[in-house]
Amino acid sequence: MSLKLGVPSKGRLMDKTFDWFGQRGIELGRAGSEREYAGYVQGIDNIELVLLSAGEIPRELAAGRIHLGVTGTDLVHDKLGQWDRTVAELAGLGFGQADLVLAVPRCWVDVNTLDDLDAAAAAFRITHGFRLRIATKYHRLVREFLRENGVADYQLVDSQGATEGTVKNETAEAIADITSTGDTLRANHLKILEDGLILRSQATLFRARKAPMDDADRKTLKTLLKQLELD
Numbered sequence: 001m002s003l004k005l006g007v008p009s010k011g012r013l014m015d016k017t018f019d020w021f022g023q024r025g026i027e028l029g030r031a032g033s034e035r036e037y038a039g040y041v042q043g044i045d046n047i048e049l050v051l052l053s054a055g056e057i058p059r060e061l062a063a064g065r066i067h068l069g070v071t072g073t074d075l076v077h078d079k080l081g082q083w084d085r086t087v088a089e090l091a092g093l094g095f096g097q098a099d100l101v102l103a104v105p106r107c108w109v110d111v112n113t114l115d116d117l118d119a120a121a122a123a124f125r126i127t128h129g130f131r132l133r134i135a136t137k138y139h140r141l142v143r144e145f146l147r148e149n150g151v152a153d154y155q156l157v158d159s160q161g162a163t164e165g166t167v168k169n170e171t172a173e174a175i176a177d178i179t180s181t182g183d184t185l186r187a188n189h190l191k192i193l194e195d196g197l198i199l200r201s202q203a204t205l206f207r208a209r210k211a212p213m214d215d216a217d218r219k220t221l222k223t224l225l226k227q228l229e230l231d
């Protein structure tokens with residue numbers, strides 16, 4: 001058998017993950033053409049690279065189909081209930097930093113905190129006859145956060161991309177999404193609530209707690225962690 005390492009198959013997370021391993025003497029790369037989702041590993045034996053969508057890596061780890069995986073903490077915490085039962089964090093990789101935040105239109109001058117949002121949501125329901133809509137792809141994290149903070153009169157609207165545009169498009173009144181520079185929020189006339197930080201995320205190396213391993217795999221894992229200085 002071999003140890004399976006899941007890595008994002010495209011974009012900034014893939015490139016920076018390759019760099020991070022490269023700096024530690026393990027060369028990861030894509031094999032074949034730009035479009036082919038096959039990878040190679042050099043500098044250590046018995047590890048197979050599996051190129052996956054960043055959003056699917058949490059599920060693959062939880063199912064034990066990959067032993068190790070790199071993805072954002074936001075995706076692991078959102079996609080896996082009680083995530084620390086199925087996966088363990090081995091190391092934050094120091095890139096892919098982004099904050100999951102709750103934001104409302106800048107023109108809502110009376111809404112700056114979660115308490116304000118709660119009051120606005122109750123008033124919104126009376127005026128409009130339906131609950132204030134919050135667009136997000138982070139359903140679990142947003143629900144938990146709002147429950148913990150006593151905001152109840154809202155509904156989540158699923159948005160898998162271009163979430164900041166939903167307010168202008170009138171499919172939501174507020175959003176919860178990842179931000180790093182803040183440019184996208186500003187460009188879409190949105191402001192973050194003062195206490196609206198839901199989660200700080202970064203790219204992280206995770207280990208599956210329940211992936212099947214034989215003795216050779218355990219030896220490979222030990223060698224890898226030593227080389228990455230994570231033992």
Ligand SMILES: Nc1ncnc2c1ncn2[C@@H]1O[C@H](COP(=O)(O)OP(=O)(O)OP(=O)(O)O)[C@@H](O)[C@H]1O
Pocket residue numbers: 010011013052053054055056071072073074075096097098178179180181201202
């Ligand atoms: N602007 C950003 N700056 C830094 N990190 C970001 C930014 N946007 C998203 N990320 C992080 O990158 C990771 C992957 O994000 P996302 O799911 O949007 O990827 P994607 O490229 O759309 O991948 P896929 O569609 O294949 O799942 C997430 O953990 C997220 O926190």
Ligand SMILES: O=P(O)(O)OC[C@H]1O[C@H](OP(=O)(O)OP(=O)(O)O)[C@H](O)[C@@H]1O
Pocket residue numbers: 160161162163164177178179180181182183184185
């Ligand atoms: O704070 P900023 O630096 O502006 O970055 C934030 C944006 O980056 C991500 O989008 P991405 O580019 O991945 O596109 P998406 O909307 O399709 O997810 C995220 O969803 C925000 O929209």
